Amino acid sequence: MINKYLLLCFFLLSMVSCTSNDAEIPLSDNLLIGSWVNPIYDGETTTFKRASALPDKDYGISFKLNGVLVERSSGWCGTPPLSFFDYTGQWQLEDSLILISQEHLYPNNYAWRIISLTKTELVVKRELTEQEIDYRDLMDLFDDLYELKVNFTCNNASNWTYTAYGSKACGGPQGYIAYPKELEAAFLQKVNAYTEAERAYNLKWEIISTCDVPREPIGIECLNGYPVLKY
Incomplete structure (x- = not known):
């Protein structure tokens, strides 16, 4: 009878010990859950350290169980004195790829490839998403039409004209561009390709833009060899 009592006590003690240890384990077995701070940039990789909370006056990012992401950042400017704000978004994990979506960024979707992840350290590498690849292709088209005219010096404004280019999400062109x-023929062909x-x-x-219509120029003038649109 005593042996049975001792066995029961040992079993209950084991249960209490297990419960105590479990209390120290995060709510998820996903080590990514939590706050990551003190980013160290080394080439294409960024190393974060785990923290109990995001810092008040420094960069940090927090991955939550419900797929919500909180980024504490001073924004793009970075001019002292810095003011830090929380930007929310969504995140999901596909294999070793963290897919992040935030409304305040453009492009508003980006991804981090996890290089290594432990309880105390996260090392990631920025990886281009499909949207960013499409955006780079778009910018390559714009570079093509710009390079076509870059070697032409504007000495006589009568040899130059302008055209609308691009397509705003709300409709209408992005603006106007001068060309010799x-x-x-060749320039308008590239403009049409970029616009489409x-x-x-x-x-x-599903890009969103303002619906204002860019003002059309009234002419061109040459300044220091460059064509400048007149309004």
């Missing part, structure tokens, strides 16, 4: 008349590509990009990624 002798390049008209931007229209397709806006539809694919």
